Amino acid sequence: MDKATFLERIAKPLGRMPGEPPSPRTVVGVPSFWADRPSTPASRTASFIERFTGLAGEIVQYASIEELRIGLNHVLKDIGATKIGAWGKEAPWSVDVEEVLERWQALRWHAQTERRAFDDIEVGVTSCVCAIADTGTIVIASGPEAGRTVHQVPLIHIIILRASQLVQSLGEALRELAQAHERGDVAASNHFISGASRSSDIENDQTIGVHGPARVIALMLQDMT
Amino acid sequence: MKVSLFITCIVDSVFLNVGISMTRILQACGCEVSFPPQQTCCGQPAFNSGYTDEARDVGKTLLEAFQESDVVVSPSGSCVGMIHHYYPQLFADDPHLHQAAIDLANKTYEFSQFMVQKLQMTDLGARFPHRVTYHPSCHGSRLLGVKDEPMQLLRGVREIELVDLPYATDCCGFGGTFAAKMGEISSAIVEEKAANVADTLAEVLVGTDMGCLMNIGGRLRRTNRPIRVMHLTELLLEGMQLGRGVKA
Amino acid sequence: MSTTHGSTNVHDRAQHALADDFLRQAVHFTTDRLRYKKQAVTGEFGNWEAWRERGRQIRQHTIANLDYYLDLFTRNLEAHGAHVHFAATADDAIHALREIATAQNAKRIVKSKSMVTEEIHVNHHLEEMGIHVVETDLGEYIVQLSGETPSHIIIPAIHKNREQIRDLFEAAGGERLTTETRDLAAFARRTLRRAYLAADIGITGCNFGIAETGSIALFTNEGNADLVMNMPKTHIVFMGMERILPTMEDLEVFAHLLPKSATGQNVITYMSVITGPRRQHEADGARDMHVIILDNGRSRQLGDPDFQAVLHCIRCGACLNVCPVYRQIGGHAYGSVYPGPIGAVLSPLLNNGEQYQDLPYASSLCGACYEACPVKIPLHDMLVRERQRFVASGRVKPAERAAFQAFRQLFGKAGRYQTTIRIARRLQFPIAHDGYIRAKIGPLAGWTMSRDFPVLPKRTFRELWPELTRKGNGRG
Incomplete structure (x- = not known):
């Protein structure tokens, strides 16, 4: 069915003319008691850590970039992974961890990547757009050097971020997404990740890593103190 | 306080003791209790089964029975709920009955609701060691x-x-x-x-x-x-x- | 919509379900778990009634202006390079799917959980086209392997135990497995990963379409939808036309309401916001994106003061988890893709009342569904209104109609009512014993099959009333 006819079938019973602007909105988005809550860097950090770890996420904080690099190296060593994938060099990294990724000979994503090369990576290392204190959520946008495969395919996902990237609410992250659309540069994929892949479909018994990563590890540079 | 009983068909026909008990309690609390005999049933059995005309004709007995009442009290939250939530729409097409339905809804209470909200009595001096x-x-x-x-x-x-x-x-x-x-x-x-x-x-x-x-x-x-x-x-x-x- | 047990009415299917102890225990256990988790998470979140009201207002506004928001949504989708298909009927939607699949020469398709694809039997049609289709949600995969339909909107395989699941997986994979959850899940991960890699097309549903950006928001806990839409070269989205929200800010409200209501989770594990196919210079994500927007009986509810609000539904399943009927009979007994209270309301509406006419009667009208609904749809009232329409259009049994006509006659005047009670009092005499009736006769049989029914006493309250006022004036 063509669009005009389809929309007419909707407009008519609603008593509307096709193309007529919507009735005025009395409410948009969350209630003010939610939007207007106080939020400080310290409270955001505390809330994020509580929520993220509550969802089986693991988080380590670092006081300096150098310590974070050493930390990433340790985490990779502990995992003992042989096949590591990571965003490309030009991706929007929150912290420069190039030397660690080079040392581990991580497979790097770029615009001409053959995705199949990443099909069997064990660990994916990425950064993120922001993270959400209310829900313990990591937000990842796709891009030429930030392939979705890197964090969706492996069993372990490591996220590099800064405390200054923490926002209080989902709404702040979503508003930024809408603004990106306005600017004409919204990412094709914005992924809001809250903890490890999980399912309770077998006799209500929760299991993790059923499709996505079973371990989600955040390495956060504390740049707000 | 003058109180009219909406006794409900099930209490009237089967569970008399509930009617007796409610009457005695209201009397003990100083209410002047009356029983308008035109009442039968709220019509809910028909209404819930989709028979609105039938429900309306039965429900009318309540509109008639209680038109002179100040306050109506009933031992059923379900039947009172029927009056509160569905009577105004059930009688919407007749302005006179519609007003009567709204009036009835406004003055009808379930027993515990009446005791607590209207009489503000929660301690009746009862003892029940069970x-x-x-x-x-x-x-x-x-x-x-x-x-x-x-x-x-x-x-x-x-x-x-x-x-x-x-x-x-x-x-x-x-x-x-x-x-x-x-x-x-x-x-x-x-x-x-x-x-x-x-x-x-x-x-x-x-x-x-x-x-x-x-x-x-x-x-x-x-x-x-x-x-x-x-x-x-x-x-x-x-x-x-x-x-x-x-x-x- | 297919039925699992082949019977044509809810009564027979319910009998079947009531005899299945495992099913009933599993449904009790699962719905209890979901209810208590919801109670805990909404309690911690606070102001739940204010959030519900917010949700209701946003949905009401959206549906009341749906043509505008659908237009905006689809213009934005197209601006991002997606193809939009408008399907008035299930046939139209299948036709669009067939054309896309043929153009892609598709042989293999992977799917993530979507109620709307169940509604129009996408899998059945794909198989007819000779296309191999694999469900990737763990529960849906189990249900697909067993040749069944989901029995719960959120937890499709609620009715299967781990031994049954192991047997299904062993048959599918040709390998020996234990009944450990971890092993079974690992098998699914291995097997389904191969399916993603081999697929030509990925099909998903859509939890919310965001009008202001043309984005599709998808909620999963497993992460399967992401692999479904990013690995194959083509991504097809099926969505009911009502699944729209005006803005991203509105999505925040529903990102709270949906997981909290559905599973008692504070937040869904994966919310994927997809805005068009992969961009230039991107090496993954679907190259082509098609969005099939389905009416299939929905527009008939618009402008109908009784039922328009049914389109506010966000498919969370909270009404199933609190429903005393669903609790006893599970999802399959409804015989419809949408089970529980929402199914009992929606299924007859989408099918113009001709099918599923018995479903609105499978409710005690207790109102628990309304209380649980995150957008405050008055489902219990809608069930009564559906019954009213069946009566008005003459689609009821003559005996029932006669009974209520008698009720109108006999209860319409106090005098006749009193005579009726007197006659009934005499008629009950042969079947009354010890103050109760147990005989399974006439309309009483449904009651007396499990319960004693009290006999009518010698007098009515109204006959006693003169004595009450004479002797028991209370003060004296």
């Missing part, structure tokens, strides 16, 4: 919003041992014609309710709607679970007589 569990009926609590009033009255009873009913807010499976029309499903639901009641080891199950209590009581009796089933008014009156607090 283990009791309370089933909150769906229509009274959800539709009418009478959630805490029955408990306030029960908490005012001395020596009563109130025990929480597991899954208390779950429906008992009565649902009017549902119980007969979907007998197997209704039976499964009421068995779960009866088992939960039995699990409390209560001597008495108390409630505010005789439809639900007839259903649960019927199941308890069939399965030989010796638990006494009482309407709130029956428990309170018996307690008042025992406590001799307010002469009844």
